[in-house]
Amino acid sequence: MAFELSTEILEYIDKLIPRYPEKRSAIMMILHAIQKEKGFLSLEAQEWVAEKLELTPIQVREVVTFYPFYREKPIGKRHIRVCRTLSCALNGSYAVCDRFKEAFDTELDEISPDGRVTVEFAECLASCGTAPVVMVDDKLYENLNDEQVEAICNKIKEETPANPKAGNTDVS
Amino acid sequence: MISVPKQSEVHPSERRIILKNADNPDYDVSIDCYERHGGYEVMKQAFSSRKPEELCQEVLDSEVRGRGGAGFPAGMKWKFLDRKSGKPIYLICNADESEPGTFKDRQIMHKDPHQLIEGMMISAYAIQAAEAFIYIREEMPLGAQILEEAIAEARAKGYVGDNILGSDYSCDLIVHRGAAAYICGEETGLIESLEGKRAYPRIKPPYFPAALGLYMCPTIVNNVETLCNVKHIAEMGGKEYAKIGRPGNTGTRIWCLSGHVKNPGYYELENGKFTYGDLIYKIGGGLREGRTLQAVIPGGSSAKVWRAGERFSGKLRSGEAFDWAIDDVPLDFDGPMAAGSMSGSGAVIVVDDSVDIVEVLANINAFYAHESCGQCTPCREGSLWMKKITTRMVNGGAREEDADLLASIGDQIAGRTICAHGEACAWPTQSFVAKFRDKFTEKAKEDPEKASKRPFRLV
Ligand SMILES: Cc1cc2nc3c(=O)[nH]c(=O)nc-3n(C[C@H](O)[C@H](O)[C@H](O)COP(=O)(O)O)c2cc1C
Ligand code: SF4
Ligand code: FES
Numbered sequence: 001m002a003f004e005l006s007t008e009i010l011e012y013i014d015k016l017i018p019r020y021p022e023k024r025s026a027i028m029m030i031l032h033a034i035q036k037e038k039g040f041l042s043l044e045a046q047e048w049v050a051e052k053l054e055l056t057p058i059q060v061r062e063v064v065t066f067y068p069f070y071r072e073k074p075i076g077k078r079h080i081r082v083c084r085t086l087s088c089a090l091n092g093s094y095a096v097c098d099r100f101k102e103a104f105d106t107e108l109d110e111i112s113p114d115g116r117v118t119v120e121f122a123e124c125l126a127s128c129g130t131a132p133v134v135m136v137d138d139k140l141y142e143n144l145n146d147e148q149v150e151a152i153c154n155k156i157k158e159e160t161p162a163n164p165k166a167g168n169t170d171v172s
Numbered sequence: 173m174i175s176v177p178k179q180s181e182v183h184p185s186e187r188r189i190i191l192k193n194a195d196n197p198d199y200d201v202s203i204d205c206y207e208r209h210g211g212y213e214v215m216k217q218a219f220s221s222r223k224p225e226e227l228c229q230e231v232l233d234s235e236v237r238g239r240g241g242a243g244f245p246a247g248m249k250w251k252f253l254d255r256k257s258g259k260p261i262y263l264i265c266n267a268d269e270s271e272p273g274t275f276k277d278r279q280i281m282h283k284d285p286h287q288l289i290e291g292m293m294i295s296a297y298a299i300q301a302a303e304a305f306i307y308i309r310e311e312m313p314l315g316a317q318i319l320e321e322a323i324a325e326a327r328a329k330g331y332v333g334d335n336i337l338g339s340d341y342s343c344d345l346i347v348h349r350g351a352a353a354y355i356c357g358e359e360t361g362l363i364e365s366l367e368g369k370r371a372y373p374r375i376k377p378p379y380f381p382a383a384l385g386l387y388m389c390p391t392i393v394n395n396v397e398t399l400c401n402v403k404h405i406a407e408m409g410g411k412e413y414a415k416i417g418r419p420g421n422t423g424t425r426i427w428c429l430s431g432h433v434k435n436p437g438y439y440e441l442e443n444g445k446f447t448y449g450d451l452i453y454k455i456g457g458g459l460r461e462g463r464t465l466q467a468v469i470p471g472g473s474s475a476k477v478w479r480a481g482e483r484f485s486g487k488l489r490s491g492e493a494f495d496w497a498i499d500d501v502p503l504d505f506d507g508p509m510a511a512g513s514m515s516g517s518g519a520v521i522v523v524d525d526s527v528d529i530v531e532v533l534a535n536i537n538a539f540y541a542h543e544s545c546g547q548c549t550p551c552r553e554g555s556l557w558m559k560k561i562t563t564r565m566v567n568g569g570a571r572e573e574d575a576d577l578l579a580s581i582g583d584q585i586a587g588r589t590i591c592a593h594g595e596a597c598a599w600p601t602q603s604f605v606a607k608f609r610d611k612f613t614e615k616a617k618e619d620p621e622k623a624s625k626r627p628f629r630l631v
Contacts, residue, residue, distance in 0.1 A: 070351055
């Protein structure tokens with residue numbers, strides 16, 4: 001099946017590229033946009049980007065594999081990133097992480113059995129004054145305590161239907 | 173319009189210049205609000221009546237030092253720009269904010285984005301940049317969105333883009349998002365990343381950005397807070413600005429206080445007018461009930477640690493002798509340096525006696541090992557060895573020789589790498605081992621069973 005993107009993203013990409021003095025500079029922003037729509041960066045997606053920017057596929061692959069945020073495999077519908085760095089760790093982030101894992105009966109870096117989440121550790125999220133902090137997709141939650149973690153878990157369960165077969169992916 | 177929750181009361185000791193409006197309840201991120209508070213007036217004045225060279229001179233006179241980590245005078249950096257090459261000049265705002273403990277740039281971008289835009293456009297005009305970029309970490313999607321919207325507003329009003337404010341000067345401003353790699357904060361790594369590659373730092377020399385930066389063109393990379401300062405320097409004049417703070421440590425600084433203190437947060441203080449003791453106890457509320465101080469990391473987790481009770485003595489550059497406890501160290505650039513560490517990114521992390529100090533180092537080591545870009549063998553391998561050793565120690569497998577082994581690995585990394593990430597990962601280990609050697613030795617005698625009962629664990 002040919003690799004396809006929504007017209008919205010295609011328009012965004014076509015506007016983005018000419019803003020940079022050199023085309024190649026647009027790669028990270030394009031990868032962000034594609035990952036947001038597709039959930040991950042498949043080989044087809046990488047080849048598409050290479051062609052679009054007149055790069056070799058390995059030049060795209062180098063970028064995809066270097067930066068922790070880009071992924072080549074699907075994750076759960078919701079992305080939970082628990083900060084594990086010093087100030088958060090000093091304020092209980094390891095326990096926070098355990099609570100998320102228990103709530104979704106899952107292991108770190110895996111799609112939960114209900115398909116709803118992937119829980120990961122993240123490095124310092126630049127909010128150390130309100131430690132411990134967690135990012136759920138694009139939203140930051142600060143000063144977490146047990147009740148708040150529970151409330152976040154319940155909210156995710158309410159908003160996101162279980163689908164054990166599919167992560168956040170276009171190949172479900 | 174996006175609204176961001178306001179935080180923390182302003183402490184009476186603060187002198188807020190950069191954060192003057194940020195936390196006011198009736199202040200928002202719109203351009204109307206910014207203009208109501210006098211926004212873009214300094215830029216208008218600069219564009220209509222001042223030459224770029226004059227503005228560069230003001231920044232030089234202000235003696236403002238970079239707020240991103242190394243504390244290099246901004247005016248001097250701008251002076252190093254290679255203008256003879258005839259190539260376009262670029263301005264980059266470093267909004268990667270990735271040093272653990274640091275969260276000040278977030279406040280500026282989230283709560284007062286137009287201040288950054290105004291500071292950047294004055295800077296761009298002063299150095300005659302052809303194009304300007306904000307490199308913001310991926311972990312701040314809200315910040316990127318706020319900035320995008322603010323730039324669109326500024327563009328519509330003629331503050332950004334072609335023939336700015338009716339002058340012949342044109343400069344676009346682009347927001348570029350990282351993808352969660354700490355090394356993108358290092359300026360040459362950032363440049364590689366902005367060029368669309370892996371963020372592998374370049375060797376300096378020859379790749380000093382001011383000569384060979386983005387697309388091998390002269391480039392200035394400055395931190396968010398530094399660029400905001402430029403607006404205030406242009407407003408009050410360099411010499412007037414230099415009266416704030418102390419000689420060589422001018423202006424205010426936003427200090428980020430975190431870890432085991434009652435009131436963690438960010439505090440904008442006049443440089444050199446306070447001490448670490450003031451920040452931790454008077455402003456930060458001190459330690460939690462019943463706890464005593466174990467350590468202070470004075471400038472981001474890569475800074476060398478101080479052990480509670482330590483004293484520092486020597487002579488300052490002025491020739492004046494000093495003999496300080498941690499509490500007496502002046503809160504500025506030179507104070508922590510004189511005390512064998514650095515103010516780095518201004519991130520003060522406090523550690524009380526409730527945690528195992530080896531575990532603290534293990535946590536730091538896990539960070540720097542994860543973030544090594546992998547180009548240099550000493551950094552790539554050494555950081556991982558240090559992480560493995562401290563993790564093993566925490567997990568109940570400490571050995572008598574570990575302290576020496578760690579120190580020797582640290583010594584073999586520092587000074588032997590392409591970029592300062594080498595030092596960033598060696599300094600914590602070297603200083604923790606030197607200052608807490610007894611704790612490392614005790615660890616080897618500990619019952620391995622105890623390992624799993626600690627308040628936080630490492631993977
Ligand atoms: C490993 C490493 C990480 C860095 N991370 C940051 C960062 O996140 N933000 C920042 O402004 N500077 C960071 N720096 C410092 C930059 O390289 C550079 O000195 C700074 O952006 C210059 O701006 P300034 O002169 O305004 O401080 C880092 C340096 C190193 C060696
Ligand atoms: S010191 Fe480390 S981070 Fe810096 S270039 Fe070498 S391997 Fe990369
Ligand atoms: S340590 Fe968690 S946000 Fe910085």
